[in-house]
Amino acid sequence: MGNNFKMIAKTLFGFEELLAKELRNLGAGNVKEGVRNVAFEGDLGFMYKANLCLRTAIKIIKPIQSFPVRNENDLYRKIYHMDWFEYLSVDTTFAIDATVKSDNFSHSLYVSQKTKDAIVDKFRDTDGKRPNVDVKHPDLRINVHIHKETCNVSLDSSGSSLHHRGYRISTNIAPINEVLAAGLLLLSGWDGQCDFLDPMCGSGTMLTEAAMIACNIPANINRKGFAFEKWTDFDEALYEKIIAASLKKTREFHHMIIGMDKAPSAIRKAQENIDNANLTDYITLKRANFFKTTKETEGPLHMVFNPPYGERLDRSDLDSDFDVEEFYANIGDTLKQEYPGTNAWFITSNLHALKFVGLRPSRKIKVFNSHLESRLVKYEMYEGSKKAKFQKS
Incomplete structure (x- = not known):
């Protein structure tokens, strides 16, 4: 099980127990309920399966780094020193989603901007070129969450919220999620x-x-796509096997x-x-x-x-x-x-x-x-x- 890694599934308030049960039924390891989220472990194929099959998840994110952070300069420096070449190249696009609950940081937009600056500066200093930002359809969506003095950096494997199933083409007023x-x-x-x-x-x-x-x-069998399909380590053959295996269980x-x-x-x-x-x-x-x-x-x-x-x-x-x-x-x-x-x-x-x-x-x-x-x-x-x-x- 050396290929397993930690992931976090986000959900709605009150659905944590439901989501944890779904994850266990799918075969996730080390499932732990949080508030509006459930942490779990699995391999690359399980990440694909979680996005495809979970009914009560909104996002599946993959944490890649966690560190203490006290101010914007601290944030810039630590983001800069991360190994972004493992996830990005100068030819790929990216976007930053930031959430902040900290006395030291008051604006999530500023945190996004500072994170973006650190990443592009790292590429520019190393390669002389920089990747571009695409907020709508990026190749890689990066999630930055600052809680008090801890910064967690994750990759968003889902893309748009998983409530976008792909089948709903017509809606009435105030349709249910x-x-x-x-x-x-x-x-x-x-x-x-x-x-x-x-x-x-x-x-x-x-x-x-x-x-x-x-x-x-x-x-999410009717969904048009997931963010992980644009990742550098995307295994299309494995993903097709996950789809086929899931459909056999209908x-x-x-x-x-x-x-x-x-x-x-x-x-x-x-x-x-x-x-x-x-x-x-x-x-x-x-x-x-x-x-x-x-x-x-x-x-x-x-x-x-x-x-x-x-x-x-x-x-x-x-x-x-x-x-x-x-x-x-x-x-x-x-x-x-x-x-x-x-x-x-x-x-x-x-x-x-x-x-x-x-x-x-x-x-x-x-x-x-x-x-x-x-x-x-x-x-x-x-x-x-x-x-x-x-x-x-």
């Missing part, structure tokens, strides 16, 4: 062993992520995944995204108002959805007569009266409105939707007489 959707599904216990419904499906992200989990399809799905939305434009966009993800055979879409529907499937039903009304939408995007309290009351009434045998989960940042659902949640999990503190809530709708268990709050 793909990593957030996958995490919510995993938190809900979704494993593809029953029928699934998203009654307010929007552009279909929850449906697509649910289908990929059910079929064990690699999360499984059959013998239940239904159904999406509903009352907006024709949402159904159209969802269909485009589902088609683009090559999941048309697994997902059925229908235009319908959830509040006027009844459960159509036999046996257990797993429901996860993101109600379209909330703080992330501008008031001008809502119906003029929209009443948020009535909307949440309708969710509760529809679940209680029309959806027996259902485990219903949904996310909301409107904690006040939850009171109007009129049902007692069996679980509440704190998560963040973008910058908004939210709750993922679960309502268990039993068959028959057990409905009486749920009384109005």
Whole structure:
């Protein structure tokens, strides 16, 4: 195992345990949970696999250097003395992403600039030429993180955030992040062993992520590329083997995944995204108002959805007569009266409105939707007489 090295997978708040479990299931070594990140070890092939398969990771970075740093001159000098020729040449482009949490450094942009200066000066002093910066499509993206008096320098193996799966070509207002959707599904216990419904499906992200989990399809199989494909040590043959091996682990799905939305434009966009993800055979879409529907499937039903009304939408995007309290009351009434045998989960940042659902949640999990503190809530709708268990709050 001498070829293993340390990596860090970044994630959303509350998803650390999910990500750690994913990493262990993939075969990572020395997995350690942090805050919004999980550290682990693996070889080059595992780095490829982590980017391809992890559902709850936002980035996979590879630490290459760590040192104490007290001021900008200290930073410049230590960056300058790193062996950048192992990662860069004068013909490759690079970009710097910096984050700073230190009393000694106040501006991340200045840290980026100082790091860039040290790297180009090193090449200019050694070769007489310097590599160029390309902030949009660099050959190498370098991550600099300063916490108090410690500077960690890493290589970003992912490139753009891993929530950019590659299948979503059409979106509605305030679409749910793909990593957030996958995490919510995993938190809900979704494993593809029953029928699934998203009654307010929007552009279909929850449906697509649910289908990929059910079929064990690699999360980023539709993505156009990763940053590591431009690295000097990129092993294309190994990467192709990782893709092939991951696709061999897909499984059959013998239940239904159904999406509903009352907006024709949402159904159209969802269909485009589902088609683009090559999941048309697994997902059925229908235009319908959830509040006027009844459960159509036999046996257990797993429901996860993101109600379209909330703080992330501008008031001008809502119906003029929209009443948020009535909307949440309708969710509760529809679940209680029309959806027996259902485990219903949904996310909301409107904690006040939850009171109007009129049902007692069996679980509440704190998560963040973008910058908004939210709750993922679960309502268990039993068959028959057990409905009486749920009384109005």
